[in-house]
Structures are given as structure tokens and as C-alpha cells.
């Protein structure tokens with residue numbers, strides 16, 4: 392896994408590329424929105440955003456599309472274009488590029504952005520992209536105003552599946568926009584594959600903007616997804632506070648994507664509604680999740696020196712994940728496809744839990760160090776026979 396996030400590479404004065412990773416949540420999703428601790432790790436799957444800024448206005452050699460803001464979503468095969476004059480007309484007073492001061496999208500801005508989306512022919516089958524498009528227009532115009540340019544986005548991550556695609560989109564886009572605006576600079580450190588890494592203050596700014604973008608997509612995000620995508624590695628996150636965790640032994644997980652589509656915003660709202668119907672019961676559930684995350688984060692950092700110690704460490708991780716899954720069921724965010732994965736992996740004595748917002752999407756299965764490849768192959772084959780997609784991740 393490459394923990395470098397929010398990286399950017401300059402190619403000439405106005406062409407920038409940035410990438411940011413997805414994540415898994417080991418414990419604490421949903422409860423983290425209500426103040427509990429959660430543990431997450433960046434994974435080696437990235438969203439890439441590239442940005443080409445054109446000279447402003449016609450007649451300055453910008454060519455076709457030179458006075459428009461364009462977005463090319465490579466994975467969806469869709470492109471969008473807004474003439475700068477249309478952006479200025481719709482956003483009017485709302486446009487004042489201020490890259491150094493992240494601010495929330497105002498209701499007026501959001502209404503204007505909704506009108507700008509109506510100009511585009513978004514196919515009904517891909518209407519869920521509207522949230523990402525709104526976040527893009529908000530981030531672009533807040534950071535660069537109406538400067539003409541073209542953004543191209545591609546991703547290794549399944550969209551809307553619990554692996555933080557929305558956060559990786561907002562982090563990589565904020566990184567590219569802020570670098571193009573000249574608002575951030577790279578540090579001395581070189582990351583993996585030759586990527587330059589933004590310096591600490593720059594990453595903070597990227598993270599703050601990405602959080603504002605996530606708010607448009609998620610409604611009420613805790614900030615864990617954008618934080619782990621920006622800063623990478625494994626983190627404990629509680630009430631906006633981030634603690635870096637260092638696992639002394641590699642943790643291996645099988646990720647199963649059930650391919651059941653879901654939407655984090657609706658799931659987060661559903662848990663909040665349950666919490667307002669049963670405040671005391673849900674407060675106990677959130678408290679229990681907090682304890683589980685605190686315990687898991689201290690176990691992850693333990694040094695396991697021999698095989699017995701590794702086994703007992705993994706047994707504890709598995710038990711905590713299992714307990715967390717039970718509490719996620721209590722919150723109402725499991726799904727029959729998730730239950731199928733749990734039952735299937737349990738046949739092979741492997742423990743699983745949903746990751747991200749649930750309701751479908753991805754499930755994590757802990758792969759103990761001593762488990763045989765034959766078991767892993769068998770469980771993978773059985774999961775794939777249900778139409779699910781499996782892949783392995785490992786992190787320290």
C-alpha cells in the first residue's frame with residue numbers, strides 16, 4: 392500500500408495531476424458521525440484528477456472550449472461543459488475565489504449549482520453522479536472562480552461501495568485545484584512512484600476543502616474519509632481529531648464488493664433518524680462502538696513477536712470486528728448481501744464486517760497470518776459464485 396495522499400505533479404505552469412487513495416474502516420463507521428472513535432486505513436486504490444487551465448477568454452489561443460469549465464469522467468464515459476459566462480450568470484455574487492479560506496457551500500450556491508446541473512444531460516441511470524458534479528462545481532468555482540479549464544477524473548475505486556470514492560474524489564480534486572491556484576506547494580519529501588507530496592500545511596488545506604465537498608455528497612460527514620484519504624496510513628479518528636496508528640505486523644483483509652448500490656447520505660440520515668427515535672438505546676450502541684475502536688486501536692499497535700502472539704492479536708481483532716458488525720446491524724445498516732458474505736466466510740472460520748456506510752457495498756474479512764491459501768481460494772470462489780468481486784489488501 393502506498394500511503395502517500397494528496398500528491399501533485401506539475402507539468403508546465405497550468406497542468407497539474409493529483410491522486411488520493413480510498414480507505415477501509417476497520418471499526419466505528421456511523422458511530423463516528425455521533426462522536427465515537429473509529430479506525431480507518433488508506434488502501435492502494437486511487438482516484439486521479441488532472442487539471443489543465445486555459446488562458447482566460449477567447450482570442451488568447453485557448454482554442455475550442457477555452458472559455459468553459461469542462462469535466463471528463465473517464466470511468467463513466469461522460470463529459471460535462473459549462474461556459475464561463477453561464478457560470479458567472481448563475482453564480483453571480485456567489486463567485487469569489489478564495490482558495491486559502493475553505494467555507495461551506497451556502498444554500499444560494501447550492502441552488503445555483505442545481506440549476507447548472509439542469510443544463511447537462513445526465514442519463515437517468517447515472518443520476519447519482521449529480522452529487523459528485525455538485526461537489527466539483529463548488530470546489531472548482533470556490534478555488535479558481537470562473538477560470539476556464541478542463542478536469543479529467545479516473546478512479547480504481549468502485550463508486551458508492553464503501554471504499555471512500557467520494558472522499559478520494561474530493562481530496563484529489565481539491566489537491567489539483569489548490570496546486571493550480573498556486574495556493575499550496577510541495578514539500579521536500581518524494582512519495583511513491585515519483586509523486587511529489589504536499590507539505591503538511593498544504594495537506595491541511597486540501598483536507599478542509601475536501602471536507603466541504605464531502606458535505607455536499609454525504610450531508611453530515613464525520614470527516615474520517617477525507618482525513619484518511621488526505622493523510623494516508625492507518626488512523627484513529629474521533630470528533631475531528633486524528634491519531635496516526637502504526638501497526639507492527641501487517642494486517643491482511645479480503646474485500647468483497649457485493650455490487651449492491653447504496654448511498655452514504657441516505658444511510659447516515661437513517662442512522663440519525665433511528666438515534667432520534669431511540670436516543671438512550673442508540674447512545675449505548677455508539678458508546679459500545681467507541682470502546683471497540685479504542686481497544687482495536689491499541690491492539691493494532693501491539694508488537695506481536697512470535698506466531699502465538701500474532702494469532703492471539705488477530706483473534707482479538709476478529710472478535711472486535713465481529714462485535715462491531717453486530718452493532719452495525721443494530722443501527723440498521725446491514726443488508727442481505729452483507730449477511731450472505733458473513734455466513735459464507737464463517738463457514739471457513741473467517742470473520743467479516745461491513746465497511747463504510749453499509750446497505751450493500753463492501754465487506755471486510757480478516758485474513759489471519761496462518762490461514763492457508765487453499766482456504767482463501769475456496770472462500771473467494773464461493774463469494775464470487777454469488778456475483779461478488781473479491782480483492783486482497785494489506786497494510787501496516
Ligand SMILES: Nc1ncnc2c1ncn2[C@@H]1O[C@H](COP(=O)(O)OP(=O)(O)OP(=O)(O)O)[C@@H](O)[C@H]1O
Pocket residue numbers: 438464519520521522523524544545546549550551552553554555556557558560608609616653654655656746747748749
Ligand atoms: N470518480 C468520481 N467521479 C464523480 N463522482 C464521484 C466519483 N467518485 C465518487 N463520486 C460521487 O460520490 C458518490 C458516492 O459517494 P458515497 O459516499 O455514497 O460512496 P463512497 O464514498 O464510495 O462510500 P463510503 O462513503 O461509504 O466510503 C457517487 O454517487 C458520486 O456522486
Ligand SMILES: C[C@@](O)(CCO)CC(=O)[O-]
Pocket residue numbers: 416419420421422423424553555609611612613614615616655659746747748
Ligand atoms: C458512514 C460513515 O461513518 C463512513 C463512510 O465511509 C460516514 C462518515 O463518517 O462520514
Ligand SMILES: [Mg+2]
Pocket residue numbers: 555556557558609616655
Ligand atoms: Mg463517501
